[in-house]
Amino acid sequence: MSQARYHHCIFETAGGFCGIAWSADGIIRFQLPTDEAAGTERLLLRRLPASTRAQAPSAFAETVEAVKRYFAGDAVDFSSVALDLDSQDDLMRDIYAAARKIGWGQTTTYGALARTLGLGPEAARDVGQAMARNPVALIIPCHRVLAAGGKLGGFSAPGGSQAKARMLEIEGVKLAPPEPAQASLNF
Template sequence: MGQARHRYFIFETAAGFCGIAWNDSGVTRFHLPAQSAAATERGLLRRSADALPGEPPPMVVAAIAAARRYFRGESVDFSDVNLDLGEQDPLFTAIYAATRALRWGETTTYGAIAKSLGTGPETARDVGQAMAKNPVPLIIPCHRVLAAGGKVGGFSAPGGADSKIRMLALEGHDLAPPPPAQATFGF
């Protein structure tokens, strides 16, 4: 049996248990909060089956500390976190770079990212696929990418679109549906 290429660590935040996996080159996976450490570990290992538990090196300790601050509602910049996303389609690489440039509280749309890459509107679907396959959500902040018209759109992390709404609320965006205009009809 060969050595594992990845190590991982499960840690608690104000929003639940997160997981992070890494190799010598950088962070390879990030799992957004789940209600239990076991659920986070299962989710992380589904995509990093060869990973073994490990003590995080300093670069990963810094990313963990930043994630904890983020889920406490502090403005955090993850741009200094080294990533190793392996071989990616060149389009996905460009999409991830554009998404990673989004800062705390800033949002955009799938279509705007496609346009920023100099591609046609049909590429918005590719942007959506890249977001769904993002191996390091939060570090590449796919939660800041919205559907057309500023609608929430999908979110493949634990909790789905509700998690996306909560994360954006931490950053000052209120995307919750408005209260009904009329609570009762009076009959």
């Protein structure tokens, strides 16, 4: 019997049940919270090659504890967590490395993140696609990347944009409500 290349565990946080999957090189997938452990596991494994459930080894158990602290409202820095992004192309890895530098309670936009990489405005779409496909959301803080004008934008995790807004709220980010149409017409 061959040994599985990937392992995963499901754990409960104040935000719901999260999941984490790892290889020998680092975390390969992270699943943001859902209301049920089984649902979280299904979502985690949907885009993951064969994986077996296991107890997280100490290096990844520390990340599990950090995620629990995050959803309890503690400022947590995930920038040094070991990741396995070998399945990503060079541009995606560059985008993810830049996103990992966005600190707790800070935000940027897709376009601004593209500019930090020396890319033109057309690359904002590439940044958006990278955030939508982020295999380790939260650890690579895609929720901190907003649409043009600081608008919330989309979020492909369970709960969609509301989940993104809740995560930003945990970090103390206040998103301004959109201006009424009349205000923009000077009524």
